[in-house]
Amino acid sequence: MNRIGVFVCHCGLNIAQTVDVEKLANIISDYPGVVYATNYIYMCSDPGQDMIKEIVKEKKLNGVVVACCSPTMHETTFRNTVASVGLNPYRCEIANIREQCSWVHKDKKIATEKAVEIVKATIEKLKLDKSLIPLSVPITKRALVIGGGIAGIQASLDIADSGYEVVLVERNQSIGGHMLQLSETFPTLDCPQCIATPKMVQVGQHPKIKLLAYSEVEEVSGYVGNFKVKIRRKASFVDWNKCTGCGLCVEKCPVRVPSEFNELLVKRKAIYTLFPQAVPNKPVIDSNNCLYLTKGKCRACEKNCLAKAIDFNQKDTFVEEDVGAIVVATGYDLMDKAEIGEYGAGKYKDVINGLQMERLLCPSGPTEGIPHRPSDGKIPKEIVFIQCVGSRDPEHYYPYCSKVCCMYVVKQAMLYKNVVPDGQAYVFYMDIRCDGKGYEEFLQKGMEENKILYLRGRVSKLFKDGDKIKVWGADTLTGRKIEISADMVVLAMAVVPSKGVKELARKLRITADDYGFLTEAHPKLRPVESLTAGYFLAGAAQGPKDIPDVVAQASGAASKVDSLFSQDVLYHEPIIASVDEEVCVGCGNCVDVCAYDAIELDLRTKKAKVNSAVCEGCGACCAACPSGAMQHNNFSKRQIFEMVDAFVR
Amino acid sequence: MRAEISIKNTKSKFLDKVEELSEQNIYACYQCGKCSAGCPSISEMDISPSEIIRLVQLGGEEEVLNSKTIWVCASCFTCVTRCPKGVDVAKIMEALRQITLRKNVDYVNPLSIPRETLSQVPQIALVSALRKFSG
Numbered sequence: 001m002n003r004i005g006v007f008v009c010h011c012g013l014n015i016a017q018t019v020d021v022e023k024l025a026n027i028i029s030d031y032p033g034v035v036y037a038t039n040y041i042y043m044c045s046d047p048g049q050d051m052i053k054e055i056v057k058e059k060k061l062n063g064v065v066v067a068c069c070s071p072t073m074h075e076t077t078f079r080n081t082v083a084s085v086g087l088n089p090y091r092c093e094i095a096n097i098r099e100q101c102s103w104v105h106k107d108k109k110i111a112t113e114k115a116v117e118i119v120k121a122t123i124e125k126l127k128l129d130k131s132l133i134p135l136s137v138p139i140t141k142r143a144l145v146i147g148g149g150i151a152g153i154q155a156s157l158d159i160a161d162s163g164y165e166v167v168l169v170e171r172n173q174s175i176g177g178h179m180l181q182l183s184e185t186f187p188t189l190d191c192p193q194c195i196a197t198p199k200m201v202q203v204g205q206h207p208k209i210k211l212l213a214y215s216e217v218e219e220v221s222g223y224v225g226n227f228k229v230k231i232r233r234k235a236s237f238v239d240w241n242k243c244t245g246c247g248l249c250v251e252k253c254p255v256r257v258p259s260e261f262n263e264l265l266v267k268r269k270a271i272y273t274l275f276p277q278a279v280p281n282k283p284v285i286d287s288n289n290c291l292y293l294t295k296g297k298c299r300a301c302e303k304n305c306l307a308k309a310i311d312f313n314q315k316d317t318f319v320e321e322d323v324g325a326i327v328v329a330t331g332y333d334l335m336d337k338a339e340i341g342e343y344g345a346g347k348y349k350d351v352i353n354g355l356q357m358e359r360l361l362c363p364s365g366p367t368e369g370i371p372h373r374p375s376d377g378k379i380p381k382e383i384v385f386i387q388c389v390g391s392r393d394p395e396h397y398y399p400y401c402s403k404v405c406c407m408y409v410v411k412q413a414m415l416y417k418n419v420v421p422d423g424q425a426y427v428f429y430m431d432i433r434c435d436g437k438g439y440e441e442f443l444q445k446g447m448e449e450n451k452i453l454y455l456r457g458r459v460s461k462l463f464k465d466g467d468k469i470k471v472w473g474a475d476t477l478t479g480r481k482i483e484i485s486a487d488m489v490v491l492a493m494a495v496v497p498s499k500g501v502k503e504l505a506r507k508l509r510i511t512a513d514d515y516g517f518l519t520e521a522h523p524k525l526r527p528v529e530s531l532t533a534g535y536f537l538a539g540a541a542q543g544p545k546d547i548p549d550v551v552a553q554a555s556g557a558a559s560k561v562d563s564l565f566s567q568d569v570l571y572h573e574p575i576i577a578s579v580d581e582e583v584c585v586g587c588g589n590c591v592d593v594c595a596y597d598a599i600e601l602d603l604r605t606k607k608a609k610v611n612s613a614v615c616e617g618c619g620a621c622c623a624a625c626p627s628g629a630m631q632h633n634n635f636s637k638r639q640i641f642e643m644v645d646a647f648v649r
Numbered sequence: 650m651r652a653e654i655s656i657k658n659t660k661s662k663f664l665d666k667v668e669e670l671s672e673q674n675i676y677a678c679y680q681c682g683k684c685s686a687g688c689p690s691i692s693e694m695d696i697s698p699s700e701i702i703r704l705v706q707l708g709g710e711e712e713v714l715n716s717k718t719i720w721v722c723a724s725c726f727t728c729v730t731r732c733p734k735g736v737d738v739a740k741i742m743e744a745l746r747q748i749t750l751r752k753n754v755d756y757v758n759p760l761s762i763p764r765e766t767l768s769q770v771p772q773i774a775l776v777s778a779l780r781k782f783s784g
Contacts, residue, residue, distance in 0.1 A: 453706065475707065480707075
């Protein structure tokens with residue numbers, strides 16, 4: 001026996017101007033099942049809600065329809081209202097007569113008729129609504145952070161400082177990421193070796209952080225609150241427990257290969273650490289270049305290791321970790337300069353990328369901060385910087401702005417002028433986007449004090465001219481073609497997601513955009529969460545950004561993890577799919593369409609099974625099910641038919 | 650087709666000379682164009698004030714010194730009061746005029762003026778021409 005109450009909201013004049021609310025309530029009060037109908041100016045206000053509560057009690061209602069705005073606005077409000085007087089919240093339905101009626105119509109008569117239909121259909125749905133109870137799922141209060149750059153470091157420290165355990169996975173042998181490669185950081189010019197290494201050490205020493213360096217995430221299963229992660233610990237061929245980090249092995253290694261940390265500008269050994277302040281500061285053997293591992297002889301490191309830490313028999317091992325939340329902070333790479341034909345396709349030694357320039361300007365870098373050019377070691381007297389290389393070029397490469405180049409180019413040109421005062425720096429730019437705190441002032445300082453000459457225009461081509469690089473550009477402010485004979489050229493290459501992030505995103509079941517940047521749940525209001533519950537994003541993995549933004553986002557992601565962990569159980573919306581096993585034929589359509597990996601096909605019984613903690617209630621499986629076995633709680637096929645019936649009757 | 654700028658000129662003495670005479674930092678100009686936008690004499694100029702400064706930044710000495718603009722500028726200071734970077738454009742114009750004047754070039758040679766014309770020229774005009782346009 002239905003005892004339904006209908007509450008029609010005026011929404012000021014938003015609804016009442018176009019819909020005759022009085023008439024609507026009168027018509028509906030005679031509808032079968034309805035025991036009470038009224039209207040009020042603002043139903044969502046305290047007096048409006050109090051009225052609903054009173055009437056639920058007085059009339060002993062077992063269902064409520066509020067005819068008002070979209071359910072995305074106030075469904076939660078009214079469900080809580082009825083729940084406070086003992087009615088099951090899922091027995092409260094919203095009839096949207098604002099966005100779908102009053103706002104889109106002008107004629108009051110027709111709009112009122114339509115509103116009546118909408119309310120009737122909603123009543124029909126309500127009649128079949130079940131009383132539901134939210135699902136509760138336990139939470140493992142441990143977090144996994146993927147990526148040990150400044151984003152991963154900050155997120156790990158913040159979560160660990162809140163008292164939760166963190167597993168930090170980094171694929172290199174040390175944390176630090178690109179930040180540790182930088183010369184100095186804009187706009188205050190403090191060196192990353194000074195400001196980032198204390199944080200790295202904190203990570204290394206933190207009792208709540210389990211640092212898994214030289215490791216990669218292999219497999220992830222489970223769902224928010226209850227993930228199982230399989231991590232590959234890559235063979236380093238060095239027993240880190242025995243290794244004292246003395247560095248003798250590195251000294252004795254006869255192999256010399258280009259150093260990735262130094263952006264291939266100088267050589268490293270086959271057994272190596274990344275940099276002196278590395279955390280952990282232990283070497284690994286590069287199995288592709290080690291003489292013993294490739295040709296079977298040498299073992300110089302083993303002979304010289306006093307701690308007997310070298311172990312050529314080491315194999316990759318796997319560890320499993322249970323975590324409740326995952327922060328993805330996989331960072332960025334620079335686009336390969338070989339892709340740009342008109343700028344030498346990577347052939348010219350003196351045409352370098354931004355990170356290579358960082359290494360040349362870094363006081364602890366291979367040239368001790370004096371930018372000797374790679375070809376002959378001369379100090380360049382005329383240096384050209386080119387911005388937007390590969391960025392803002394939708395026709396050939398990437399349409400987006402790489403965000404950090406404007407600022408690091410000013411910084412690099414400034415640092416160059418500081419060490420080569422009689423040199424001249426030119427910057428070819430399209431627009432200058434220095435939008436952070438203190439950034440514009442930094443740029444103006446570069447122009448006024450360091451006399452950096454900014455030329456507005458893209459460079460058309462670069463070519464070798466003796467030991468110089470000829471630069472053909474333009475200055476669109478005067479409309480003239482510009483030709484510069486440069487000693488060295490720095491290309492501010494587009495920022496792209498770090499290698500392998502697309503495969504990782506697939507493993508994690510999170511989404512990435514066309515370029516591989518991870519997608520946030522909402523670009524404005526949920527910027528640090530992924531659409532898949534339990535995953536959080538930090539740093540340049542989500543889009544190009546500078547250090548202040550990265551750190552802010554990492555702390556944001558960490559606080560989201562904290563608020564997740566502050567609950568003892570997770571409540572999950574019960575409006576999800578469920579299977580009628582009697583009807584299911586095991587075709588598997590539902591498994592294929594599920595975007596959340598929430599459905600499994602039991603191979604033995606040939607029946608689909610919904611993991612209720614993972615199901616987001618999108619309804620795709622119900623639409624795809626040919627037999628009607630898959631039904632959505634409170635959105636059953638029968639309910640939809642009844643609603644359609646109410647419309648056409 | 651406008652002249653190509655070979656960037657060698659930017660390190661010329663010309664830019665230093667302009668900065669010295671005007672006491673202005675030429676690089677402080679970020680080419681917003683507000684000076685050109687408000688200049689009351691711009692209709693008589695061949696190169697706009699902001700472009701003059703850009704050419705000085707790029708070392709376009711010949712073009713700047715041969716322009717009408719630097720002589721049309723009346724030093725009304727509209728640009729100076731409005732410049733967001735505090736660049737005194739009028740001083741830069743004056744510096745450019747000074748560079749030309751200090752070359753001591755004779756623009757007027759009394760001997761080359763035909764005797765007939767000379768007899769008709771007002772004396773005061775002749776005196777001021779000699780004062781202003783001869784070295």
